[in-house]
Amino acid sequence: MKAAVSSVIENQLQNNEFLGDVLEGLGRKRKTLPCKYLYDEVGSRLFEEICDSQDYYLTRNEADIFTTYRDEIAQKFGPETLLIEPGAGNCEKVEELLDAMDSPRGYCPIDISPEILLEAEKRIKKSLPEVQVWSEVGDFSQSEVWNKLIHVSSRKKVIFFPGSTIGNFEPLEAERLLKLFASNLGAGDGLLIGTDLVKDSVILERAYNDSDHVTERFNLNLLQRINVELGANFDLSLFAHRAFYHPLRQRVEMHLVCLKNHSISIADTCIDFTEGETIHTENSHKYSIAGFKSLLTRSGFESVCFWQDPAKTYVIHYAQA
Ligand code: AVJ
DSSP: OHHHHHHHHHHHHHHHHHHHHHHHHHTSSSOBOOGGGGOSHHHHHHHHHHHHSSSOHHHHHHHHHHHHHHHHHHHHHOSSEEEEEETOTTOTTHHHHHHHSSSOOEEEEEESOHHHHHHHHHHHHHHOTTSOBOOEESOTTSHHHHHTTTTOOOSEEEEEEOTTGGGGSOHHHHHHHHHHHHHTSOTTOEEEEEEEBOOOHHHHHHHTSOTTOHHHHHHHHHHHHHHHHHOOOOOGGGEEEEEEEETTTTEEEEEEEEOSOEEEEETTEEEEEOTTOEEEEEEEEOBOHHHHHHHHHHTTOEEEEEEEOTTOOEEEEEEEO
16 A cells, blocks of 8 residues: 555656656757657657667667677676666666676666566566566666665676667766766776767668658657646647758757647647647767767776677777776
8 A cells, every 4th residue: 555655656756757847848949858758668669669670770780799799798897797777678688798797796777667677677587597686767867766776785886888878868968977877886897888880871860760660659659658648639640750860960860840830738838839840859879989988088987998790880888987
């Protein structure tokens, strides 16, 4: 009973924050929504579908690197290392790595989707019964959730941040996030982080406009989520998915384009949309190897080494705090 009541309160608190962020973002001259809200249960599953699509090369090529270099990577960590994965989602990438590690101290996935986390924890406990798992639900870009992990002692920690998730953050925000990571590590602890490389815009744009239109559904699901959770009345047929590479900013931008003048309401607030205006929903920054190394240095890390796929589309960096 107590657990049920507190989870209702927790839900309401989360919804209040969601509502506040949505109203703030849609109240701006250039409308925007925080990309972290794309990953509700439906969104996380759609993202998994994106990862399986032929056009989205990132996940596949990153997995290739892990499969090829897993032992070499695990050796960099050393024995009895605690692996922490912010934004772990379905925790699919970590199993291979945990399996290659020498007596891992344990695994701490952090994610905002409790459903996905619970499912993943069950799976890992089955496939790697000797590995201890401590899951935490929360936003990894805020220090609160990291404080909950402090009780887990270990001689060495490595933060595992694959998937080019760092690309979602604007350069200054990325620096702030990596500094937060560094502040939760000791000297000599590690960061294993995946970044998508700058490349031909045709390849990049295809990856974010897949031929099965999964990315379109993923993007539009954000409006559906706002309808369901915040009682808004978005008509999804009045918005279109648009993703393009911005070469100066070195990022793919994802938007929802309004197709006709209209207004919607969210919790007594009326919001006007004009034809052609967009809601900016996500950025995916692309880095050169040198560019990312310099970000690591600015953030308090020392670059140790990196690995790439044969086609050199993607990089996994290992750095030390
Ligand atoms: C999970 C943030 C790395 O930016 O490539 C995929 C999300 N968005 N297709 C990315 C995403 C549209 C993905 N990240």
